[in-house]
Amino acid sequence: MSWLFSFIWSSLGRKLLMALTGFCFCMFLVMHLFGNLMLYGGRDAFNGYAEKLHQLGVLVTVFELGLLTFGIIHVLTGSILFYQNFAARPVRYAVRASGGGQTLGSATMPYTGFLVLVFVVFHLIDFHFADRTNATIYDIVSTAFHDPFHLATYIFVMIVVAVHVSHGFWSAFQTFGLNHVKYMPLIKGLSLAFAFVVGLGFGFIPIYIALFRGQ
16 A cells, blocks of 8 residues: 555645545535526525535535545645646746746636635625525525625636636646647647637626526
């Protein structure tokens, strides 16, 4: 087993962990977005969806623990890689070159990742651990999105998430070795399309709730 731990903590191993956990995060975003689309159906539709999830019981708990584990691995691995890259070049260049295929997503990965992490904690406290004694999950979500601060924060972070995955999605394929010159333009295009769908899909929901759904 020592060889396995040695590989995991090698530079290549950490990059593969980042790619794998990041790709799983992207897949979770897809599933979460499909669930959130039930908000367009109103109170009964979304509460019914939430109730069906709750009835899965231990399966949901296992899924959540798996996500938490992957999240911790992704954050820790990303922090280590960021520190190593920073330590390798402690003195920043006076003029930052924009060449080398660098994009907004790749240039801001550590910072957008940190913002997403903070938002996840905020999001869990807001919705997952909210007091549901006298309110359904739809009521909690609706109340939150009618608050200007929550509305603006959620939309802003969805833009941040879109920027983050715009690089992370295709970067995962590159890390897995699927970076053939013939296919990478298509994969990068799909990555941008995925980021657009994620940003717009999640970002428009609170706007719709605030404008067209009463509390």
